[in-house]
Amino acid sequence: MTEAVLSRLFDQVWAESPDLVVMTGDFVDYHPSAARQLVRPLRARPQPPLGMFAVLGNHDYHHNGCAEVTRLLGSAGARVLNNESVRLERGGDAIWLTGVGDHLYGVTDFDAALRGVNGAEPKILLAHQPDLVGHARDLGFALMLSGHTHGGQVVLPLLGPAQVNVAHGRPFVAGMIEVAWTRLHISRGVGMAGLPIRISCPSEFTILTLRGGRGKEGR
Ligand SMILES: [Fe+2]
Structure with missing residues (x-):
């Protein structure tokens, strides 16, 4: 992913005049300097x-890359939420945005992430791994945003995604899924892992x- 490719991507995103931009991890493949x-x-x-705001994904943890990726994102104006929440307010209403550490690396801590959160206000979870959706449901998140799967990256006719790297299987590879009162959105993302196809x-x-x-x- 070159600067030129990313610049074109951000042109499209900012053309939508977003109120809030969030990114759900795996900023690099293996080397944090990327x-x-x-x-x-x-x-x-x-x-x-x-x-x-952003959370880190499992690839960002390779080569002890968390600090470097967090620093680089911060220098670009994006704050990494590592087991913490922020309250976002507009027009007198508020939502909480919670971000957790990566599940595969065993550094997810919901207790820390939700410390000080007002349970009467809606909560949105940023978690790289869709596998955490059961926690999102149990903890009353209205929306969970994830990545990790690349949507399978290679989707074969009749056979479906060539790679399913989530515990819950194929429905949890891409798109919007309802799990009780929680909506989970899994982004296919913009990059690739392994072969660049x-x-x-x-x-x-x-x-x-x-x-x-x-x-x-009932929110
Ligand atoms: Fe990942």
Whole structure:
């Protein structure tokens, strides 16, 4: 992913005038220094009104890369939520945005992440691994945003995704899924892992419009 490719991507995202931009991990394949490619294109954009936030994915932990990827994202204006929450307010209403450490690396800590969160206000979870959706449901998150799967990256006719790297299986590879009162969205993402190919699985960024009226407490 070159700076030019990322710049074109961010052009498309910012053309939507997002209120909030979130990113759900695996910024690099193996080497944390690769995240340098996104600093300049991202820093060149205006901050969305509610900010830019991210969680790290399993690949960001390779080569002890967390600190470096976190630093590079921070220098581009995006704050990594590592087992913590922020309250976002607009027009007198508020939501909580919670981000957790990566499940595969065993560094997910919901107790720490939810410390100080007002349970009466809607919560959105950023978690790289879709496998955490059961926790999201049990903890009353209205929405969970994930990545990790690349949508399978290679999707074969009749056979479906060539790679399913989630515990819950094929339904949890891409798109919007309802799990009780929690909606889980799994992004196919914009990059690739391993071979730099995608077949019948286009890259994506997702525009989501948040409305009230759903959730465990009837939000
Ligand atoms: Fe991943």
